[in-house]
Amino acid sequence: QVQLVESGGGLVQAGDSLRLSCATSGRTFSSYAMGWFRQAPRKEREFVAAISWSGINTYYADSVKGRFTISRDNAKNTVSLQMNSLKPEDTAIYYCAGRQYNRDSIYDARGYDYWGQGTQVTVSS
Numbered sequence: 193q194v195q196l197v198e199s200g201g202g203l204v205q206a207g208d209s210l211r212l213s214c215a216t217s218g219r220t221f222s223s224y225a226m227g228w229f230r231q232a233p234r235k236e237r238e239f240v241a242a243i244s245w246s247g248i249n250t251y252y253a254d255s256v257k258g259r260f261t262i263s264r265d266n267a268k269n270t271v272s273l274q275m276n277s278l279k280p281e282d283t284a285i286y287y288c289a290g291r292q293y294n295r296d297s298i299y300d301a302r303g304y305d306y307w308g309q310g311t312q313v314t315v316s317s
Contacts, residue, residue, distance in 0.1 A: 194218040194306040196288045201311030204278055208315070212273040214288030214308060222266035225291040227251075228273045229301055230284035230313075239299045240286070241273060251298055256282075278315045285310040 200212040212228070227242035241262040242251040250262055256275075264271040271288060289304035296303035 194221070194224075194290055194292075196290060196306055196308035198286065198288045198308045198311040201286060201313045203314045203316065206279055206315055206317050208278050209274070209276045210278065210313060212275065212286055212288075212311060212313070214271045214273075216269045216271070216288075216290065218269075220292075221269045221290070223292075224306075225294075225298060226262075226264060226271040227289045227291060227298065227304060228262060228271075229287045229289055229304075230282075231287070231310075232281075232284040235284075237287070237301050239301070242291075242298045243271065253299075275313070278313075280315050280317045282313060283315050284313060286313050 195217040197215045223245050225244050228240040229237050230240050231237040243262045247264050259277045261274040287310045288308040290306035292305040
């Protein structure tokens with residue numbers, strides 16, 4: 193069983209930066225693609241970023257491209273999301289997700305098998 197635990201959320205002002213981290217358990221973490229999703233109040237969960245098991249390939253939503261960077265450390269079983277130039281519209285609960293099987297699109301939440309509990313990010317204007 194894989195467990196994911198996010199940390200690093202908080203309340204910041206527009207233009208500030210935050211770094212989210214996701215600690216994982218399980219010996220097979222390095223074989224999973226990992227992703228970050230977010231869900232704002234009264235909105236559906238949306239894709240933010242993903243990274244392949246090797247870390248070579250990264251994927252971003254257009255809304256965060258150039259501002260957010262996803263990375264992973266397979267030796268430490270962690271995946272991170274560096275968020276710069278934050279905007280009020282980035283306010284959401286951010287979820288870390290693990291993709292064990294290559295089904296559906298990497299941009300689709302249905303393609304992920306494991307989820308963390310989420311961490312709140314609030315950006316004030």
